[in-house]
Amino acid sequence: MSDTEVSRVVQASRIIEAPADVIFEHIADPARQPAWDGNDNLAEAPDGQRVRGVGDVFSMTLTQGAVRENHVVEFEEGRTIAWKPAEPGSPPIGHVWRWELEPEGTGTRVTHTYDWTDLHDEQRIPRAQRTQPANLLASIDRLAGVVGG
Numbered sequence: 001m002s003d004t005e006v007s008r009v010v011q012a013s014r015i016i017e018a019p020a021d022v023i024f025e026h027i028a029d030p031a032r033q034p035a036w037d038g039n040d041n042l043a044e045a046p047d048g049q050r051v052r053g054v055g056d057v058f059s060m061t062l063t064q065g066a067v068r069e070n071h072v073v074e075f076e077e078g079r080t081i082a083w084k085p086a087e088p089g090s091p092p093i094g095h096v097w098r099w100e101l102e103p104e105g106t107g108t109r110v111t112h113t114y115d116w117t118d119l120h121d122e123q124r125i126p127r128a129q130r131t132q133p134a135n136l137l138a139s140i141d142r143l144a145g146v147v148g149g
Contacts, residue, residue: 008119008128012136013111018149020101020108024078026146027099030058030070036146038138039131051081059088074098082113094119095128107149112136 016023026032030045041062049058056072071092074082080100084092095116102109114136116128 008117009113009115010131010133010136011111011113012133012140013109014137014140014144015104015107016110016140016144016147016149017107018144018147020103021078022147023101023108023110023143023149024081026143028081030060032146033060036139036142038140038142039135051075051083058083070097093121093124095124110140110143112140 026036028051030049030051031047034042034044043061043063043065045058045060051058051072052075054072054075056075058070058072060068060070062068067088068085069088069090070083070085072081072083073096074080078101080098082096082098084094084096086092095114095118098111098113098115100111100113102111114128114131116125116131119125119128
C-alpha cells in the first residue's frame with residue numbers, strides 16, 4: 001500500500017462493556033445513528049430501514065439538509081457492517097464507513113473505520129481529510145453511552 005492509501009484510511013477502536021448484538025442494533029438501524037454520531041453530521045433517518053444484508057440501501061438526512069443513500073457493501077449480523085454513501089439516484093461517492101465488532105472479555109471491541117481510498121472528487125477531499133481518529137472515537141464513545149457501556 002502506498003503512503004497515500006495509508007493516509008486515506010482512518011480508524012479508531014475501543015472496548016465497550018456491552019454485548020455485540022446490542023451494540024450492532026444501534027449501528028444497523030439508521031434511525032438510531034444520529035443519537036451517537038460523533039461527527040454531528042447526521043440529522044435523521046426514517047424508521048424501518050434496519051439493515052439485513054449486502055445490497056441494502058438506507059437513506060439519511062444530514063445536518064445540512066442533504067440526503068444520502070447508503071449502499072451496504074459488507075454485512076455479517078452482529079459483527080460487521082459497511083456502507084458507501086451516494087447522492088440520491090447516483091453511484092457511491094467513493095468512501096466507506098465500516099464498523100467491526102469482536103467480543104472481548106466481558107465486552108466488545110468496536111472498531112470504526114473511514115476509508116476514502118477510492119474518493120476522487122476533489123471537492124470532497126478536504127472534508128475527508130478532516131475526518132480523524134478522534135472523530136471516529138467520538139462516535140464509539142457516544143455509542144458506548146447509548147448502550148450503557
